[in-house]
Amino acid sequence: MVMYMKKVAxxxxxxWNSYGSICQAYGLKKTIESxxxxxxxxxxxxxxxxxxxxxxxxxxxxxxxxxxxPHLKKINRIYKNNSAFIxxxxxxxxxxxxxxxxxxxxxxxxxxTGSDQVWNPDEIRKEMFLDFNTGQKxxxxxxxxxxxxxxxxxxxxxxxxxxxxFDVISVREKSMISIIKDMDPDLNPQVHIDPTFxxxxxxxxxxxxxxxxxxxxxxxxxxxYWNSELNKELAALSETTDxxxxxxxxxxxxxxxxxxLLDSDVREFLWLIKNAEYVITSSFHGLAFSIIFNKKFxxxxxxxxxxxxxxILECFSxxxxxxxxxxxxxxxxxxxxxxxxxxxxxKGIGYLRSILYG
Numbered sequence: 001m002v003m004y005m006k007k008v009a010x011x012x013x014x015x016w017n018s019y020g021s022i023c024q025a026y027g028l029k030k031t032i033e034s035x036x037x038x039x040x041x042x043x044x045x046x047x048x049x050x051x052x053x054x055x056x057x058x059x060x061x062x063x064x065x066x067x068x069x070p071h072l073k074k075i076n077r078i079y080k081n082n083s084a085f086i087x088x089x090x091x092x093x094x095x096x097x098x099x100x101x102x103x104x105x106x107x108x109x110x111x112x113t114g115s116d117q118v119w120n121p122d123e124i125r126k127e128m129f130l131d132f133n134t135g136q137k138x139x140x141x142x143x144x145x146x147x148x149x150x151x152x153x154x155x156x157x158x159x160x161x162x163x164x165x166f167d168v169i170s171v172r173e174k175s176m177i178s179i180i181k182d183m184d185p186d187l188n189p190q191v192h193i194d195p196t197f198x199x200x201x202x203x204x205x206x207x208x209x210x211x212x213x214x215x216x217x218x219x220x221x222x223x224x225y226w227n228s229e230l231n232k233e234l235a236a237l238s239e240t241t242d243x244x245x246x247x248x249x250x251x252x253x254x255x256x257x258x259x260x261l262l263d264s265d266v267r268e269f270l271w272l273i274k275n276a277e278y279v280i281t282s283s284f285h286g287l288a289f290s291i292i293f294n295k296k297f298x299x300x301x302x303x304x305x306x307x308x309x310x311x312i313l314e315c316f317s318x319x320x321x322x323x324x325x326x327x328x329x330x331x332x333x334x335x336x337x338x339x340x341x342x343x344x345x346x347k348g349i350g351y352l353r354s355i356l357y358g
Contacts, residue, residue: 009108020285027195074263081265121151209267220276
């Protein structure tokens, strides 16, 4: 007798130009499949190649495009390699926008949104709130994030209304609990770890690929937010340790470094973090993989959106270390941290198992 495999329709980000979105989608996919279910990601629009992307007719967008022109060949390498990784590892169905998805809802046993900033109030995406007809099938989230705690009153009302249609709500940041409770005290969100933590470190190592054109030992910087004043701290660390700084960037930034990598794909991104002596990052997933790989790191926290990084540091009881103090000042107890990761992993997998199998 053939056993029926339950189908999970996942609405999430999985973009070629975002290491984090690819990795969180991969972690969630592998976990769902390990539970004996099939998973398909449903997305509105396929992101274009940087060589084909049309430029909006505004001075700002044209200026931004002109700045990237010298680097298009390198950026296109990321596009090709990351797109290949996505095609090899995911089953993705693309729609021509929200209305197309709404008019042709995929059949599934469960509809799930998450993780990453799927509920960012600065850019409401209705599909991420499963705001289409799913019939009587459960609507659930896993480790969904707002990204920003600031929201207009209109968007606040929309989010509250949408969350009331969910059967179960799981969020990524502990700080989201009070925000959602303020919307509606009857909502009962749970907190779960980002999907990247659902896979053990050795699984991510298998996904990685060596980057050979860099020094044997190096300090890695991966920054989405960056304050130029941090360059002094970075230069001091480089001088103290006698290590060069390698900066992974998706778009040129004024970061102190001896080598800038504008063409690293997701496999190389993982390898670069795994093999760095020290990591400085302002990215949530840059921080997540620094913890997964037990690295000495410094989190450059964006003062306008501090909750994502502060929450993950608090979750693992890690005190953030200044860049200059990294060699002797970093004091994370990775034995305890790894135990906590295992506990959070079991909690997250248990949550998904309980929903999928009752």
